[in-house]
Amino acid sequence: MLDLLKSHASVRKYKDEPISDETFHELLHAAQHAASSNFVQAYSVVRVKDPVKRDKLAELSKNRKQYESAALPLVFCADLKRLEHAVSLHGKEILAGATESFLVAVIDTALFAQNFVVAAESKGFGICYIGGVRNNPETISELLELPDHVIPLFGMTVGVPEETNEVKPRLPVEAILHEDTYDESKYDEILTKYDSVMEEYYRSRTANNKNSGWTDVMAAFLSEPRRTYMLDFLQSKGFLKDT
Amino acid sequence: MLDLLKSHASVRKYKDEPISDETFHELLHAAQHAASSNFVQAYSVVRVKDPVKRDKLAELSKNRKQYESAALPLVFCADLKRLEHAVSLHGKEILAGATESFLVAVIDTALFAQNFVVAAESKGFGICYIGGVRNNPETISELLELPDHVIPLFGMTVGVPEETNEVKPRLPVEAILHEDTYDESKYDEILTKYDSVMEEYYRSRTANNKNSGWTDVMAAFLSEPRRTYMLDFLQSKGFLKDT
Numbered sequence: 001m002l003d004l005l006k007s008h009a010s011v012r013k014y015k016d017e018p019i020s021d022e023t024f025h026e027l028l029h030a031a032q033h034a035a036s037s038n039f040v041q042a043y044s045v046v047r048v049k050d051p052v053k054r055d056k057l058a059e060l061s062k063n064r065k066q067y068e069s070a071a072l073p074l075v076f077c078a079d080l081k082r083l084e085h086a087v088s089l090h091g092k093e094i095l096a097g098a099t100e101s102f103l104v105a106v107i108d109t110a111l112f113a114q115n116f117v118v119a120a121e122s123k124g125f126g127i128c129y130i131g132g133v134r135n136n137p138e139t140i141s142e143l144l145e146l147p148d149h150v151i152p153l154f155g156m157t158v159g160v161p162e163e164t165n166e167v168k169p170r171l172p173v174e175a176i177l178h179e180d181t182y183d184e185s186k187y188d189e190i191l192t193k194y195d196s197v198m199e200e201y202y203r204s205r206t207a208n209n210k211n212s213g214w215t216d217v218m219a220a221f222l223s224e225p226r227r228t229y230m231l232d233f234l235q236s237k238g239f240l241k242d243t
Numbered sequence: 244m245l246d247l248l249k250s251h252a253s254v255r256k257y258k259d260e261p262i263s264d265e266t267f268h269e270l271l272h273a274a275q276h277a278a279s280s281n282f283v284q285a286y287s288v289v290r291v292k293d294p295v296k297r298d299k300l301a302e303l304s305k306n307r308k309q310y311e312s313a314a315l316p317l318v319f320c321a322d323l324k325r326l327e328h329a330v331s332l333h334g335k336e337i338l339a340g341a342t343e344s345f346l347v348a349v350i351d352t353a354l355f356a357q358n359f360v361v362a363a364e365s366k367g368f369g370i371c372y373i374g375g376v377r378n379n380p381e382t383i384s385e386l387l388e389l390p391d392h393v394i395p396l397f398g399m400t401v402g403v404p405e406e407t408n409e410v411k412p413r414l415p416v417e418a419i420l421h422e423d424t425y426d427e428s429k430y431d432e433i434l435t436k437y438d439s440v441m442e443e444y445y446r447s448r449t450a451n452n453k454n455s456g457w458t459d460v461m462a463a464f465l466s467e468p469r470r471t472y473m474l475d476f477l478q479s480k481g482f483l484k485d486t
Contacts, residue, residue, distance in 0.1 A: 001244070001247070001361070001362065001365035001366075002269065002270075002273040002362055002365070004244070005273040005274065005276050005277075005358055005361065005362055006272075006273050006276050007276075008276045008277070008278070010278065025416045025420075026245065027245075028416050028419065028420060029249070029413070029416050030245040030248040030249050031248065032413035032414065032416070032419065033248050033249050033250075033251045033410070033413060034248075034251070034357055034360075035251065035253065035360070035371075035372045037372075037374045038374070038464055039411060039457075039460075040461065040464075040465070041413065041414050041419070043419060044419050044420070044421060044425070045419060045420050045421070046421045046422075046423070046424070046425060047420065047421070047422055047423070048423055049422055049423055050423045053423055077425075081425075081427055082418065082419075082427070082430055082434075083461055083465060085427065085430040085431060085434060086430075086434050086457065086458040086461045086462065087458065087461055087462040087465055087466060089431065089434065089435070089458045089462070090458060090459055090462035091462075092462045092465075092466040093466060094461075094465040094466060095465065095466070095467075095468060095469075098468070098469070098470075098471065098473070099473040099474040099477065099483075100377070100469050100470035100471070100473040101465075101469075103349065103377075103396075103473065104374075106346065106349055106350065106353070107349065107353045107396070107397065110349070110350045110353030110354055110357070111353055111356070111357045113354070114277055114353070114354040114357035114358055114361075115248055115357055115361070117277075117278070118244070118248065118357075118358070118361050119244065119245055119248055122244035122245070123244075128278075129278045129280075131280050131281070131347075134343070134346075144421075144423070144424055144425055145424040145425050146425050147425060147427060150425060153346075153350070154350065167276070168282060170272070170275040170276060170284065171275065171284050173268045173271050173272050173275070175325065176271065176275065176284070176286060176287050176288060176325075177268075177271060177287070177288050177290065178287060178288070178289045178290070178387075179289075179290055179292055180289070180290070180291060180292055180293045180296055180387070181289070181387055181388040182287070182289060182320075182324075182387055182388050182389050182390060182393060184324055184325070184328065184390060187325055187328040187329075188328060188332065191325075191328060191329050191332065192332070214282075214329065215329040215330065215332045215333060216333055217282075218283065218326055218329045218330055218337075219329065219330040219332070219333035219334075219335045221281055221283075222283070222326060222330055222335075222337040222338065222344075223330060223335040223336060223337060223338070224338075225338060225341070226338070226341070226343050226344075227341075227342075227343040228341065228343075228485070230341070230342040230343040230346065230485075231342040231483070231485050234342065240342075240474070240483070242471070242473075242474050
């Protein structure tokens with residue numbers, strides 16, 4: 001089981017083999033057994049079957065290749081709309097605009113999605129998370145007719161792998177684990193060593209080999225503004241309104 | 244594998260059996276292979292060993308019983324601080340205050356945590372997510388000396404199960420799955436049926452049986468304000484500052 005988790009790598013090219021509805025639903029059902037904060041189950045999945053919609057989604061999320069070849073082109077949504085319906089049956093309203101409600105929905109969706117990934121990979125399928133749906137969240141919301149209090153959090157492609165990326169070496173456990181108190185004094189030494197590990201990996205991997213470590217890639221990537229419209233978008237969908 | 248996922252239920256009482264550092268690190272290492280947005284790996288785990296700190300954490304998160312008996316009392320943190328160190332090695336700064344950066348860190352942390360849960364449960368351990376650390380996030384941050392750009396997202400207890408809760412029936416797949424477009428017209432019928440399923444479950448379960456369904460529990464729970472300080476707290480830690 002740990003070997004299955006440790007073998008995860010994104011799949012960006014799939015074989016032309018379908019996944020049956022039965023199998024897909026079985027994976028979803030298993031995934032739904034992830035924990036959910038107070039059992040609110042605040043997530044939805046949109047499966048994009050229509051080829052025109054799929055092509056638009058591929059273009060909007062800037063992940064054409066994956067979405068075109070995947071058996072299951074999916075969008076995972078943080079969803080408080082179903083809960084609105086649930087409580088309206090009792091003449092009540094939820095506080096969907098509260099930051100805490102947003103946090104709950106995002107975490108719920110992510111736990112569910114990762115359980116889905118483990119389920120899918122255990123059956124030999126490959127997956128790729130598509131953060132790129134957040135490149136055009138408003139247009140994608142229109143495309144999928146997402147109402148208020150539902151947002152496309154990330155996409156995912158699923159299928160039978162044609163090519164699998166190599167597994168990237170993760171940060172050493174001591175970088176992410178702290179005992180009793182958070183200790184940032186250790187980072188510079190650990191990260192410098194990790195750069196060597198990543199340099200070796202990037203140099204020797206078969207595809208897209210390059211000359212870089214980890215911290216330099218992060219520096220180049222994270223110091224530029226990204227998706228600066230995100231707060232406006234979330235608020236336009238009724239989230240984070242307690243500002 | 245799907246059977247393992249489907250058997251998940253929270254464990255709130257543990258046997259007095261330790262988990263070795265070796266095993267714990269092995270679980271963490273496997274869990275780190277969850278996907279990470281642009282490989283930023285924006286999470287940390289604080290393990291609380293010190294009994295005084297553990298008791299305080301238990302009290303602050305209002306989960307005394309679990310935290311007292313668990314072999315591993317953990318706090319999972321969304322963490323952009325390590326990335327600050329990484330990019331500072333190259334004379335740069337990250338945009339930690341951007342809503343998109345916050346989203347990335349929260350999702351990264353949740354994917355990692357759920358992978359950790361699957362790893363732990365595959366080894367026969369039980370777990371319980373503790374959303375209750377968000378009851379007193381400021382005091383818990385002080386207790387664990389979390390710097391800016393690190394927040395306690397949720398806690399977790401891990402150990403050898405003494406008692407396991409029963410598995411709750413999840414929403415039917417058709418409630419969470421949409422085809423091409425989001426369809427909320429189906430909810431009222433599906434949720435009414437699901438209420439009957441949950442009523443039967445709550446009536447017949449061995450512990451804490453009660454007379455309720457799902458929508459009424461949600462209505463009672465979600466219509467009251469909760470953790471209304473959350474946005475202020477997050478901003479005080481340097482997140483969501485693009486408002």
